[in-house]
Amino acid sequence: MATLGLELERSSASRNFDPKWLIMGFVVLVVAWLALVPLGFLLWQSFMTPASAAAEAEFTFRNYLEVYTSSETLRLFGNSTIYALGSSILALVIGTGLAWVCERTNTPFKSFFYALSIVPMFMPGILFVTAWIMLASPNIGIFNLLLQRAFDTSYVFVDIYTLTGMMWVDGIQHAPLAFLLMSATLKTMDPSLEESALMSGASVFAVARRITLKLALPAAAAAFLILFVRALESFETPALLGLPVGIEVFTSAIWEALHGYPSDIGLGSTYAVTLLALTAGGIYWQSRLARNAGRYATVTGKGFRPRVMDLGRWRYVTAGLFILYSLLVIGLPFLVLLWSSMQRYYSVPSWDALQNISFDSYRAVLAFPSVGTAVWNSVMLALASATAVMLLTAVICWIVLRTQIRGRWILDNIATMPLVMPGIVLGLSIMICYLVIGGGIYGTIWILLIAYMTRFLPYGMRFNSSAMLKIHKELEESAALSGASWFTTFYRVVLPLLKPGLIAGWIYIVIISVRELSSSILLYSPGSEVIAVVLWELWQNGQYTQLSAFGVMLIAGLFVFVLLAQLISRRVGIREV
Amino acid sequence: MLGVRSLNTEYKIAQGPAVRAAKNVSFEVPTGKFFTLLGPSGCGKTTTLRSIAGLERPTSGEIEVGGKLIYSSQQNVFVPLNRRNFGMVFQSYAIWPHMTVYANAAFPLEVRKKSLTKTEIRDKVMRVLHAVALDEYADRDATKLSGGQQQRLALARALVMEPELLLLDEPLSNLDAKLRERMRFELKRIQRDLGVTTIYVTHDQSEALALSHEIAVMNEGEIIQVGSPRAIYERPRTKFVAEFIGTCNFIDGVVLGKGTRDHAWQVRSPLGDWQAFSEDPLQEGGKVSLSIRPENVELSDEPFSTGAPTNLCKGVVDQKVFLGDFIDFQVKVGETLLLARTHPSLRTPVGDPIHVRVAPEKCVVVSANSATA
Numbered sequence: 001m002a003t004l005g006l007e008l009e010r011s012s013a014s015r016n017f018d019p020k021w022l023i024m025g026f027v028v029l030v031v032a033w034l035a036l037v038p039l040g041f042l043l044w045q046s047f048m049t050p051a052s053a054a055a056e057a058e059f060t061f062r063n064y065l066e067v068y069t070s071s072e073t074l075r076l077f078g079n080s081t082i083y084a085l086g087s088s089i090l091a092l093v094i095g096t097g098l099a100w101v102c103e104r105t106n107t108p109f110k111s112f113f114y115a116l117s118i119v120p121m122f123m124p125g126i127l128f129v130t131a132w133i134m135l136a137s138p139n140i141g142i143f144n145l146l147l148q149r150a151f152d153t154s155y156v157f158v159d160i161y162t163l164t165g166m167m168w169v170d171g172i173q174h175a176p177l178a179f180l181l182m183s184a185t186l187k188t189m190d191p192s193l194e195e196s197a198l199m200s201g202a203s204v205f206a207v208a209r210r211i212t213l214k215l216a217l218p219a220a221a222a223a224f225l226i227l228f229v230r231a232l233e234s235f236e237t238p239a240l241l242g243l244p245v246g247i248e249v250f251t252s253a254i255w256e257a258l259h260g261y262p263s264d265i266g267l268g269s270t271y272a273v274t275l276l277a278l279t280a281g282g283i284y285w286q287s288r289l290a291r292n293a294g295r296y297a298t299v300t301g302k303g304f305r306p307r308v309m310d311l312g313r314w315r316y317v318t319a320g321l322f323i324l325y326s327l328l329v330i331g332l333p334f335l336v337l338l339w340s341s342m343q344r345y346y347s348v349p350s351w352d353a354l355q356n357i358s359f360d361s362y363r364a365v366l367a368f369p370s371v372g373t374a375v376w377n378s379v380m381l382a383l384a385s386a387t388a389v390m391l392l393t394a395v396i397c398w399i400v401l402r403t404q405i406r407g408r409w410i411l412d413n414i415a416t417m418p419l420v421m422p423g424i425v426l427g428l429s430i431m432i433c434y435l436v437i438g439g440g441i442y443g444t445i446w447i448l449l450i451a452y453m454t455r456f457l458p459y460g461m462r463f464n465s466s467a468m469l470k471i472h473k474e475l476e477e478s479a480a481l482s483g484a485s486w487f488t489t490f491y492r493v494v495l496p497l498l499k500p501g502l503i504a505g506w507i508y509i510v511i512i513s514v515r516e517l518s519s520s521i522l523l524y525s526p527g528s529e530v531i532a533v534v535l536w537e538l539w540q541n542g543q544y545t546q547l548s549a550f551g552v553m554l555i556a557g558l559f560v561f562v563l564l565a566q567l568i569s570r571r572v573g574i575r576e577v
Numbered sequence: 578m579l580g581v582r583s584l585n586t587e588y589k590i591a592q593g594p595a596v597r598a599a600k601n602v603s604f605e606v607p608t609g610k611f612f613t614l615l616g617p618s619g620c621g622k623t624t625t626l627r628s629i630a631g632l633e634r635p636t637s638g639e640i641e642v643g644g645k646l647i648y649s650s651q652q653n654v655f656v657p658l659n660r661r662n663f664g665m666v667f668q669s670y671a672i673w674p675h676m677t678v679y680a681n682a683a684f685p686l687e688v689r690k691k692s693l694t695k696t697e698i699r700d701k702v703m704r705v706l707h708a709v710a711l712d713e714y715a716d717r718d719a720t721k722l723s724g725g726q727q728q729r730l731a732l733a734r735a736l737v738m739e740p741e742l743l744l745l746d747e748p749l750s751n752l753d754a755k756l757r758e759r760m761r762f763e764l765k766r767i768q769r770d771l772g773v774t775t776i777y778v779t780h781d782q783s784e785a786l787a788l789s790h791e792i793a794v795m796n797e798g799e800i801i802q803v804g805s806p807r808a809i810y811e812r813p814r815t816k817f818v819a820e821f822i823g824t825c826n827f828i829d830g831v832v833l834g835k836g837t838r839d840h841a842w843q844v845r846s847p848l849g850d851w852q853a854f855s856e857d858p859l860q861e862g863g864k865v866s867l868s869i870r871p872e873n874v875e876l877s878d879e880p881f882s883t884g885a886p887t888n889l890c891k892g893v894v895d896q897k898v899f900l901g902d903f904i905d906f907q908v909k910v911g912e913t914l915l916l917a918r919t920h921p922s923l924r925t926p927v928g929d930p931i932h933v934r935v936a937p938e939k940c941v942v943v944s945a946n947s948a949t950a
Contacts, residue, residue: 474668477671481659482688482734483738497674
């Protein structure tokens with residue numbers, strides 16, 4: 001159907017030039033540059049020998065030959081798959097169970113648990129993993145030490161430095177994502193399907209098992225793929241838990257290839273391309289699945305209240321499970337960080353240690369010069385990347401949704417493509433890109449801004465497009481008919497109406513950019529450290545108490561930010577975040 | 578004032594050939610008149626309106642407003658919509674929810690190239706808000722208005738820039754029945770007071786009849802008939818028009834020859850050899866259809882004694898439905914069913930014989946081929 005955008009386009013072509021084409025052209029160029037160029041350089045690099053002072057880079061298949069004929073790669077592939085499978089299945093099982101409890105049962109305090117489920121968002125992955133090391137490492141883990149003391153043995157009860165440990169930490173950390181995905185599905189399921197099963201005489205659990213979960217299966221499969229890809233991309237857990245004991249997955253192998261001596265950028269690129277192929281396949285499969293899920297007509301447009309089941313006495317059990325989960329994911333990790341942050345030297349909780357409580361670590365952390373720089377850098381990067389991404393994607397979404405320009409779907413795909421790029425792959429691509437083309441960007445904070453903008457483009461697209469779909473097209477058309485130019489319409493009508501989505505997306509990007517580690521770790525240089533990188537360095541230096549102190553302050557800061565954000569968003573009428 | 582000539586619009590769909598939404602649409606609207614495009618959904622009326630507005634670009638044709646070409650495929654003219662100076666009220670009203678009532682109405686004046694002073698804008702806005710009885714609500718949030726008020730605000734916003742043309746896209750369809758009737762009067766009063774040339778799009782025939790100076794009935798992208806409300810109602814040219822505007826009996830028949838008066842023709846049908854009305858000359862022996870409105874069917878227990886002894890027949894009451902202010906009879910004449918709407922005082926029981934008469938000028942010949950029906 002011919003629309004406003006098309007008309008504006010044609011009319012201005014035949015008349016004087018409209019400045020809006022400058023804006024739109026600029027935005028399209030920026031987005032295409034961000035999303036496509038580094039990827040090209042990554043592919044290029046994987047076919048080249050490393051350039052050195054002695055020799056120019058040359059075209060070669062050696063990287064691929066080496067990677068694909070080595071048994072090391074097979075092991076890598078096996079580890080990555082097992083790790084991602086275990087972690088995503090664990091997350092899915094926990095998340096689906098909790099979602100069912102939350103959406104469909106009369107478990108006490110469930111709305112409180114619902115709010116709790118977003119709390120893990122405040123905790124950067126590296127803090128979560130280090131907290132779990134303090135809880136469950138064989139040498140310093142509290143679990144082991146307490147049990148050993150209780151039974152008076154030196155037996156190692158739990159060891160986090162194993163593949164199972166990695167799956168556990170990553171799985172429980174990402175269960176909230178599964179929870180959110182699955183509760184959205186359960187919320188929109190037609191309750192009459194379950195009611196008729198109940199009337200046929202099925203028990204509550206039979207209905208849950210044989211009807212509810214079966215109906216949720218397509219959505220669960222899609223959620224599983226999302227979780228699987230995310231686990232493939234995860235960097236913190238494999239790097240902190242796997243590397244010390246030689247369990248490598250693709251992300252940590254890329255890190256090793258680049259970070260070891262001599263650094264092998266060709267090998268790293270080849271691993272990165274391989275990983276990218278895996279994640280792209282997963283995302284592609286997931287989008288196919290999501291499209292076909294529509295045929296399972298569980299989700300109708302009708303508004304209804306999902307059926308709540310009476311669990312009887314079992315509801316205390318489900319509440320208990322919830323409490324246990326909150327303890328494992330929020331309570332214990334935070335408490336262990338808090339504890340160790342108040343110690344001079346890291347030690348297990350005991351009466352003796354309690355005497356040694358001090359705030360020295362906080363003082364020490366605040367005195368580090370790099371901490372101040374990192375906080376400043378992170379804040380600036382978060383604000384700048386969130387603002388830039390939301391504005392860029394607002395224009396992109398407008399082009400995609402409101403015009404008839406041919407090939408606009410390509411633009412949509414380009415802007416959402418970084419979704420398939422694991423952070424470390426993106427970091428590597430950008431590193432190669434700006435090392436090769438120069439321009440003085442490499443080694444400055446600007447390269448981090450570029451990386452963040454690229455990485456978060458898909459989130460901006462998601463928030464903006466769902467907000468823009470809610471704006472009736474006639475609101476823009478009437479502005480144009482009133483005599484407003486494109487720019488006036490965009491500035492005075494589209495942007496203000498987009499505000500709820502813009503702010504929600506902005507807040508989300510600010511939060512995730514403060515936690516960002518896997519791209520930053522390859523791109524920072526002295527002076528352009530960010531918070532997550534400083535945490536990483538503190539860990540590498542064994543400064544556990546300072547790391548904990550910094551972590552506690554960070555979590556508190558993010559918590560305050562989210563509270564403020566909630567206040568603001570309530571005022572502009574957002575319910576997400 | 579407005580001239581639309583041979584307008585064609587096509588939609589490209591992903592698969593298959595392009596859909597022709599408007600086919601060769603032509604009409605003229607004199608200054609100050611209220612012109613309605615009437616038809617079922619998908620008939621091309623909204624496409625035509627949006628083409629006039631500039632929201633869509635036709636594939637060919639010509640649109641002229643006030644002697645100025647705003648679109649011509651031959652001369653490659655297309656005035657962008659934001660320079661056309663037309664006011665439009667959308668079906669959804671398109672009231673900007675982030676602005677106050679005043680800001681909504683002032684927007685068209687603020688974004689104009691020729692700048693007005695603040696006081697000039699204020700005067701104009703308050704005048705138009707007064708005209709739609711919203712001046713008391715000027716500082717309110719636009720979303721706090723009721724449906725009817727939003728509708729009036731949309732009208733005010735369309736009128737504030739003193740448009741050459743006022744375009745209305747089913748503005749009443751989102752209101753409840755009572756309010757719709759009130760707004761109908763309101764709209765008519767405002768349009769007649771201001772004398773602004775108005776193009777109105779609706780699928781509601783009673784709205785069209787109530788408001789318009791002239792109606793164009795559209796179907797499948799084509800204009801079927803243009804005329805005054807009375808002409809369209811009383812003298813439909815096709816089965817489609819007769820059926821779309823009100824209920825109608827259709828009786829198939831064969832032309833016997835010219836009747837006794839002008840436009841009168843002798844037609845043989847199951848009702849008998851009757852006199853019928855047709856403006857167009859008819860072919861002797863040609864198949865036609867008679868359209869007879871239920872309220873024009875006269876019923877009587879006794880044989881009709883007054884008036885000309887033509888267009889009479891006898892039937893049996895098959896069913897009747899009491900509707901309060903009138904009563905619907907279904908009368909069986911031979912095998913043909915005829916719907917009649919009469920005064921509730923007629924109380925002939927079901928199964929009794931009844932006399933039927935229809936005045937010749939109320940028996941309107943419509944083309945029998947239902948290609949456009």
